[in-house]
Amino acid sequence: MSHFGRSGPPDIADTYSLLVLNITFRTTADDLFPLFDKYGKVVDIFIPRDRRTGESRGFAFVRYKYADEAQKAVDRLDGRVVDGREITVQFAKYGPKAERIHKGRIIETPSKSRHRSRSRSPRRRYRDDSRDRDSRKRSRSRSRDRDRSDRDRYRAKDRDYRRRSRSRSASPDYSRGRGRSRYDDERRSSSRSRDSPSPRRSLEPRRSYSPRKNSPVKGESPDRRSRDGGSPTPRSASPRGRAAASRSPSPRNSDVDVSCSPHAPIY
DNA sequence: GTTGAGCGTT
Numbered sequence: 001m002s003h004f005g006r007s008g009p010p011d012i013a014d015t016y017s018l019l020v021l022n023i024t025f026r027t028t029a030d031d032l033f034p035l036f037d038k039y040g041k042v043v044d045i046f047i048p049r050d051r052r053t054g055e056s057r058g059f060a061f062v063r064y065k066y067a068d069e070a071q072k073a074v075d076r077l078d079g080r081v082v083d084g085r086e087i088t089v090q091f092a093k094y095g096p097k098a099e100r101i102h103k104g105r106i107i108e109t110p111s112k113s114r115h116r117s118r119s120r121s122p123r124r125r126y127r128d129d130s131r132d133r134d135s136r137k138r139s140r141s142r143s144r145d146r147d148r149s150d151r152d153r154y155r156a157k158d159r160d161y162r163r164r165s166r167s168r169s170a171s172p173d174y175s176r177g178r179g180r181s182r183y184d185d186e187r188r189s190s191s192r193s194r195d196s197p198s199p200r201r202s203l204e205p206r207r208s209y210s211p212r213k214n215s216p217v218k219g220e221s222p223d224r225r226s227r228d229g230g231s232p233t234p235r236s237a238s239p240r241g242r243a244a245a246s247r248s249p250s251p252r253n254s255d256v257d258v259s260c261s262p263h264a265p266i267y
Numbered sequence: 268g269t270t271g272a273g274c275g276t277t
Contacts, residue, residue, distance in 0.1 A: 017274090017275080019273085019274055019275090021272070021273055021274090022271080022272075022273080025269095025270080025271085046275055046276060047275090047276095048274085048275050048276070049276095057271095057272095057273075057274095057275095058270090058271060058272070058273065059272085059273055059274070059275090060275095061274075061275055061276090088272095088273090092274060092275080093274060094274045094275080095274065095275060
């Protein structure tokens with residue numbers, strides 16, 4: 001039962017691949033087999049997983065022997081809740097049997113079938129610094145587009161989640177089942193004092209900042225040598241405090257001043 | 268132990 005994907009594709013002479021999305025990261029082929037096998041003859045099930053971690057990517061390929069059965073499985077299993085997650089079953093678009101499926105049903109063109117325009121692959125597949133850098137340098141317009149898409153994606157995702165929740169009474173009770181108190185962290189931090197005696201903490205227990213000392217200094221970079229050699233502990237609060245201090249007490253800005261300047265009319 | 272929006276292996 002676990003031979004799926006072990007010896008590669010057994011016989012894809014007349015098989016139809018179905019793409020199963022939205023499956024849990026722990027779902028295995030053995031879990032999907034009984035579900036899909038009920039609707040037809042499943043030839044093979046393959047779940048691509050990451051080479052580095054070996055974890056499933058969240059989707060699986062189920063190969064059926066007959067197209068009609070695959071179609072039925074898509075119709076019946078699509079939207080089904082498996083392992084607490086609503087899976088999405090659809091014909092595989094890409095793959096060795098893409099053309100075959102093309103004649104089966106994909107011919108309907110995914111214009112407005114289900115999910116709206118889906119991006120290529122926002123999720124980083126493999127780490128390729130050289131190629132990534134090259135691509136970014138080659139076309140900067142693409143980089144800008146990607147940036148925008150990234151932000152848009154976040155909003156779209158949020159909206160999608162809400163919509164999905166209403167569509168099908170999702171089961172958010174899963175979180176409730178495992179009541180975990182986050183206050184444990186606080187408690188643990190209390191006992192942490194014993195773990196790290198922090199000898200240099202005596203220098204400055206991060207009580208308060210000293211604005212009168214480095215405030216008047218301007219143009220120099222005291223956070224470079226002074227911090228490193230002096231007190232490395234308050235380094236964490238350095239950027240924040242410095243930014244706030246620098247931003248707050250500087251009401252005289254060139255840009256804003258021009259607007260309010262009395263000797264700067266609309267001329 | 269974690270996330271998530273996606274197209275494949277010996």
